[in-house]
Amino acid sequence: MQIVLASQSPSRRMILNSAGVEPLIHPAHVDEDAIIASLDGAAPADIVSALALAKAHAVAPSHQCNVVIGGDSMLLIDGHLHGKPHTETETIKRWRQQRGKTAELITGHAIIYGSQEIVETSSTTITFAEASDVDIERYAASGEPLECAGAFTLEALGGWFIDSIHGDPSSVIGLSLPVVRRALYNLGFNASDFWS
Structure with missing residues (x-):
């Protein structure tokens, strides 16, 4: 019995590793843009949940005897959801818009x-x-935030530019250990059942 992570996110893997779990890594390949488009007008939490569920469903048939976790995160700021910026230019644009502001990071499991x-x-x-503009440009050039929801990380270089968080820090990094623990309990497992 193992946990299967339907993601290639190094941050999600790091969270599980730090919590004593060596997951099987089986990245899911889903058309995120199509899923988001099909949910036009849905609540932000419903969109993020649908993305996480699509990823878990893509991988689960290959792992019937294991626990599969799909996850997705998006940043809700100024009434709009933002995923990964993918490019330096978009990262710089987003950071110039979000600096000094407060936003909500929603992580679906x-x-x-x-x-x-x-x-x-x-x-x-x-x-x-x-x-500063210089720090934003250098952070974007580092490549670190390009594949991160909201164009930032908490646990690495991006930590310089986060003044505060209110909520679950592991969720910001990509996977909420409290959410996963509750799910495991509901499925009849203990968290410690999966420790290496």
Whole structure:
């Protein structure tokens, strides 16, 4: 019995590793843009949950005897959801818009074991620093935030530019240990069942 992470995110893997779990890594390949487009007008938490569930569903058939975790995070700021910026130019643009502001990072979790599935979101409030233009440009050039929801990390270089968080720090990094623990309990497991 193992946890299967339907993600190639090094941050999600790091959270599980730090918590004593060596997950199987089986990245899911889903058309995120199509899923988001199909949910036009849906609540932000519902969109993020749908993305996490699609990823878990893509991987679960190959791992019927294991616990599969799908996850997705997006930043809700000024009434708009933002995922990964993908480019330096977009990262710089977003940081110039979000510096000094407070936003909500929403992380969706879908945990599947056999025919059982649990979906839950975790929300954390983030206050961004008044980062300088030079720091924003250098941070974007580092490549670190390009594949991160909201164009930032908490645990690495991006930590310089986060003034405060209110909520679950592990959720900001990409996977809420409290959410996963509750799901495991509901599925009849203990968190310690998966420790290496």
